């Protein structure tokens with residue numbers, strides 16, 4: 001059967017689903033992002049209390065101190081639903097793969113200064129464990145958070161962090177001639193070397209933090225900022241400038257693009273949550289006040305590893321960047 | 337510089353993923369992973385976990401983005417070309433409605449449930465496998481919404497699915513099923529969903545819906561269905577892996593796993609009664625009968641699978657023989673029920689056409705001709721007299737599976753099967769020995785169940801006093817979203833659209 005479109009007077013009966021029409025108001029069509037996220041999480045009539053947490057409902061607004069009239073307002077400015085997310089990541093991995101191929105094919109790492117190579121390895125490889133912690137923490141938010149917009153974006157962020165952990169590992173293997181031992185050495189450092197213990201202790205503390213919005217602030221805002229800005233921006237710039245490691249941006253292209261894009265989302269979520277009420281703003285400020293100094297202290301030895309002679313200056317710059325960002329979101333974000 | 341050593345695929349995956357986790361020392365592991373011991377499952381060595389798919393994220397993104405590009409290209413074309421006009425008949429939309437109302441929410445629930453499992457296990461390999469499934473299931477929920485979004489513009493019963501999902505009595509069947517799994521511990525969750533549902537019973541869900549869609553010209557459902565198939569094969573592998581892993585880790589795990597398999601076989605089977613009814617009654621063009629599907633996918637494949645597990649000390653799930661005894665009646669009993677309670681359903685019901693009755697006779701034989709056909713003909717007779725039969729009070733439903741208590745005794749398809757269970761001096765009703773067993777194993781869980789007909793009597797459905805007020809509470813427009821198909825707006829629109837399409841002649845195929 002074929003349909004002649006000109007003669008078929010087939011008029012739609014409605015524009016969209018009721019819950020979307022209600023949220024959008026009349027005359028507006030939902031985007032595919034809105035269609036795929038708003039109202040997706042069940043909201044009421046839960047049959048059984050979780051055996052793993054009988055004090056709560058299966059989906060429970062009270063797993064965080066942040067109060068929203070509608071958690072569906074915590075939207076993602078990237079408008080990621082699974083399709084747009086995976087297509088974007090598919091492109092980015094393709095481009096990154098080409099970079100790795102080029103580097104390997106032309107032996108672009110051959111002339112690398114041994115001293116700088118060691119410095120990069122020492123700083124970079126243990127970060128795969130930090131990324132793994134971020135994966136764990138985002139899976140926590142994906143599981144116990146409230147509202148499909150923020151939990152679905154955290155699910156993507158969880159997988160992104162796993163991807164980042166794997167990319168860090170690949171960069172390490174590339175620099176280390178595919179010798180698995182460099183991973184063991186880095187894990188040993190992560191577990192036992194003094195300069196990593198503050199950070200590991202902090203990461204483990206985040207893994208037992210049970211307010212999911214608090215965890216969002218600590219992991220996706222503070223910790224991600226410090227780690228990323230220190231290593232992939234400031235240290236990378238120094239490696240290019242002082243060590244002539246001009247190849248580094250090719251290796252970290254995926255990570256850097258992902259970082260630029262995902263921090264836009266993190267900011268939007270915090271900004272919207274803060275804008276909801278003065279109580280939310282105050283609560284977010286308390287979390288930042290509590291955790292920012294902890295993150296800074298934990299990162300101090302890592303900054304010393306990256307910048308042996310000017311760690312204090314670098315650390316101050318990282319703190320400043322976070323404070324500037326906080327201020328833009330309507331938060332004060334002082335590192336007290 | 338020494339030439340880099342080439343890594344094998346398995347070794348590469350192991351390096352990129354496996355060494356990532358660590359034994360925490362600043363916080364006790366039991367505090368970091370508080371949920372993976374209370375079920376009593378003993379894991380001696382998490383490193384024995386065999387990653388079912390050695391899929392690194394770059395590979396995952398590469399495959400999935402290719403699939404997604406194709407899928408959305410087809411969905412776009414489907415919408416632009418009024419793809420809804422190509423379905424076999426507007427009655428088919430009842431199948432799509434029940435999917436959107438009842439199954440798509442389960443995809444979302446699976447997404448969140450696997451996020452929970454993906455946080456809970458202290459073994460890194462198991463966690464990654466669950467996380468990947470979590471995001472796959474998000475994909476399924478979202479692609480289905482995008483596919484069905486177009487149908488919602490042209491047919492009734494779908495506009496209010498989010499509201500009904502959390503309230504409607506018959507959608508409590510799928511909702512309570514999945515919430516039962518999600519509220520269990522992570523090991524039981526993965527056993528129930530990945531193994532019992534996706535591995536053992538999946539063919540009974542996938543085949544009827546997706547092949548049914550293909551047979552009935554539903555391009556949107558066919559496309560996302562086939563696109564999800566490669567995800568599903570990963571999920572099935574995870575299901576088998578997790579069950580074998582538990583069984584191999586410690587002999588004390590065997591009775592726990594067996595009890596879960598007993599429970600989830602029966603719970604899954606009861607849920608599939610809805611799917612079977614869909615395939616027998618809601619598909620204008622039939623694929624195969626529920627009875628045939630049961631014989632092929634359970635009596636042959638399912639039993640063989642359980643026999644493979646015998647070496648671990650696992651036996652066939654309890655009451656499987658009851659399910660087999662019911663194969664000739666299940667869908668006829670459930671359709672008659674849906675037909676009667678049509679005023680509280682967000683989909684249409686009807687008496688099948690004569691050719692369909694012949695098909696039932698062929699597939700179900702004497703049992704159909706003597707027991708179910710006369711009832712359908714009686715319904716038809718009433719309808720022709722202008723007295724279409726409705727039962728305008730909500731039925732009593734099973735405390736466990738929430739299906740109306742109307743199924744019949746395993747050995748006597750003429751008498752109603754009711755089992756009364758008791759907890760703390762309160763009596764509850766179950767539909768079967770299978771559900772009664774499930775209740776009695778965890779009464780403290782099942783007494784919590786929200787039973788929609790009881791909520792109505794308690795005035796918790798906006799004080800609805802009859803079935804029409806109840807429909808209103810569900811945001812259903814009576815006679816538009818609900819009730820009989822014949823002469824419904826869906827039916828009339830369908831006729832008008834096709835009258836307006838000159839190409840729609842009988843000989844055009």
Ligand SMILES: [Fe+2]
Pocket residue numbers: 443446472473476
């Ligand atoms: Fe799925």
Ligand SMILES: [Fe+2]
Pocket residue numbers: 473534567568571
């Ligand atoms: Fe699945």
Ligand SMILES: [Zn+2]
Pocket residue numbers: 606734735736737738739766767768771
């Ligand atoms: Zn039951």
